[in-house]
Amino acid sequence: MTENNSSAPKPTGRGRRASSAQDRAEVRSIDELDRAIIRILQKNGRTNNTDIAKELDVTETTIRKRIAQLLEDDMINVVAVPTPKAVGSSTSAIIGISVALQSIHRVSDQLRKCPEVRYVGMSAGRYDIMIEVFASDQEHLLEFVTDCLGSMDGITDVETSVILKVAKFSYEWEII
Incomplete structure (x- = not known):
């Protein structure tokens, strides 16, 4: 038997959940490694994961996962902005x-x-x-x-x- 939880967020077309007041209240905090990654990407959004990992003395896998999580959580956007x-x-x-x-x-x-x-x-x-x-x-x-x-x-x-x-x-x- 399955439970019908009508208050659960509904998935949206892009793998993201529909937002609610509860979702907005549950904003993930970022740690110092996330901040360092963001600082590097702010200076050059094209910096590759390997270079970021070397600069921060962590593995490339760690950087890849952190950037993916920051993107998924809507904490960052990586885009080209034309002048x-x-x-x-x-x-x-x-x-x-x-x-x-x-x-x-x-x-x-x-x-x-x-x-x-x-x-x-x-x-x-x-x-x-x-x-x-x-x-x-x-x-x-x-x-x-x-x-x-x-x-x-x-x-x-x-x-x-x-x-x-x-x-x-x-x-x-x-x-x-």
């Missing part, structure tokens, strides 16, 4: 958006689908949503603001800050 220049975007902007609060999730979902939008964050403070946008030029940015944002129901105000020069662009931060 705006690589994709033909020479203009970037940070845009603060005020919305009718009952529309915040719907507007955020619509913004996530826009190819110009690279970051969407729901925020507390002056704006309800903050986005980062990359455009090919100022005309493209103008079209995005007027046509795309201007046509979304629920948006009540928009403030666009054009980035004149990027002084620092980094994915590195201290792992605590």
Whole structure:
């Protein structure tokens, strides 16, 4: 006889469990070896497991298993991030958006689908949503603001800050 535990997380299509409040509360802590691996990968995501193992004085198998576990637990992502220049975007902007609060999730979902939008964050403070946008030029940015944002129901105000020069662009931060 099998038990039917309806509160158990359901598998998803990629071998991951559907998240729940309990899953979010059970965040795995990372140890010093995990932190060291992450630091190395932050500097060069293409560093191979053998080189990481030599630097940290552990076996390649240990590194391979640790990286696999960090990936499975959603503690890291290893990706190639093209620069705006690589994709033909020479203009970037940070845009603060005020919305009718009952529309915040719907507007955020619509913004996530826009190819110009690279970051969407729901925020507390002056704006309800903050986005980062990359455009090919100022005309493209103008079209995005007027046509795309201007046509979304629920948006009540928009403030666009054009980035004149990027002084620092980094994915590195201290792992605590």
